Amino acid sequence: MPLVPPPFDPELAACLESLGDAAAPGFRLADLDAARRGTCLAAPDLTSGGVFEVSEYAVPGPPGAPGIPLLVCRPRGTTAPLPVLYHVHGGGMMAGTDRAGVEVPLDWARELGAVVVSVDYRLAPEHPHPAPVEDVYAGLVWTAEH
Structure with missing residues (x-):
């Protein structure tokens, strides 16, 4: 069958x-x-109708690698420490960007009063394993420190 x-x-x-x-x-x-x-996939409204302030950073990557782009969406007008949702887009480590699929964590963050940090890791096969995973981890380390 x-x-x-x-x-x-x-x-x-x-x-x-x-x-x-x-x-x-x-x-x-x-x-x-x-x-x-x-x-x-249409480009998402990263501000969720003005709820979030959006910043982009290039943070240190793994040793010997380029900086890692991070997209940070923080509730507008907040300065106090907040919980974070760390978003790693789909695409099998071969496709996608930090904007892919970010609408769902933005919805959660709006409900929870949280920050969304989305990582734009290097893609395989141009950057074979473990490069994408190491990029994701480097972005997570920066997020935890900041």
Whole structure:
């Protein structure tokens, strides 16, 4: 009996269709550029309608590596220490940016009065393992210290 894939949410199905063969089973390295160019995700409102102040930092990376870009979304008008949601985007360490999927942690942070820090790590295969993981960790260390 052939395996039948589970159904997708209609919104996700439309997104996957826009990626064409790049999202099909049997992903090949040759499909990576097309996957990275996928246009199904609109740029999020990082301020969540003015709730957050947005800053971008380049923080120290792992030894011998470049700085790590961090996106910091802090509730507007706050200066006191706050809880932090550290966001690591999806993409299998091969695609995505610090803005990918950040809407969900922003929603949580709005409810919790928290800061969102989203890391933009180097991507494989140009930067093979463990580079992406080390970048994520370096951003986490900076976040904990600040």
